[in-house]
Amino acid sequence: MSTAIEETLVLVKPDGVARSLTGEILRRIEAKGYSLVDIRLVQAERSLLAEHYAEHEGKPFYEPLVEFMESGPIVAIRVAGNRVIEGFRVLAGTTDPTTAAPGTIRGDFGRDWGLRVQQNLVHGSDSPESAERELKLWFS
Ligand code: RTP
Ligand code: MG
Secondary structure (H helix, E strand, O other), rough: OOOEEEHHHHEHHHHHHHHOOOOHHHHHHHHHHOOOEEEEEOOHHHHHHHHHHHHHHOOOOOOHHHHHHHHOOOOEEEEEOOOOHHHHHHHHHHOOOOOEEEEEEEHHHHHOOOOOOOOOOOEEEEOHHHHHHHHHHHHO
């Protein structure tokens, strides 16, 4: 079976940057064999975050999520590879860091801090459509 090379958007969220985990996260992406195509450090505006998280508008965690994402710099990374969209989601682990599997980024470095929103270190696009939309937002 052959597969086409895809691109995905990875974000090291403000908690990951503040905890100096950017290098470790980049290392895991590279060690898996994916390619770094572009990278930037961003202090995200609310308008960008509102577009990025449009699907979650109205949910109880939306406002604390946007506030958290505005709280400090984010590292945005364009990553390429065959099946990288699915592959990075596996590297990241499931959304809740308390139950994310050990060996994943969220499972190894995340936990519940008793805050209003799950701080879970990274974001990865969840589909080819999301990846295309999100890469345009963060790398235009
Ligand atoms: P992401 O979009 O950041 O890669 O994470 P995800 O797909 O695993 O999770 P998603 O459902 O898209 O939720 C986006 C982010 O919102 C925060 N969240 N908190 N119940 C909660 O407290 C809750 N649910 C979601 C997390 O930061 C999650 O990554
Ligand atoms: Mg998501």
